[in-house]
């Protein structure tokens with residue numbers, strides 16, 4: 750089957766953002782699903798109820814904003830609180846990879862914790878964070 754619209758599920762979310770999940774995108778990493786998200790006025794909106802992994806300790810999601818070359822990581826911290834981290838390594842800007850308990854750069858081995866803080870260099874600065882806000886309706890807004 751080709752990569753046609755027919756292979757994708759489109760989910761209309763409450764604040765008008767559209768997230769497209771392709772079947773192939775869900776299998777890129779053993780446990781980390783990737784969703785594509787269309788920003789509206791610089792904000793991505795995810796309905797938390799649509800992503801069970803965002804409702805449990807250790808939960809995480811890779812989000813690929815349409816129009817952006819790099820994904821971001823959305824990480825559950827505690828009920829109602831999330832982190833949205835850039836995947837751009839602060840050393841020389843390779844794309845980092847999110848593992849279960851840490852974030853690793855494949856280029857020179859910098860390692861970050863799940864909060865984006867440096868555990869091991871050569872990177873010296875934490876991963877950039879995006880501002881997040883959970884609405885009363887359970888919509889997670891991430892400002893790019």
Ligand code: FES
Nearest residue numbers: 838840841854857
């Ligand atoms: S670019 Fe990530 S450690 Fe060098």
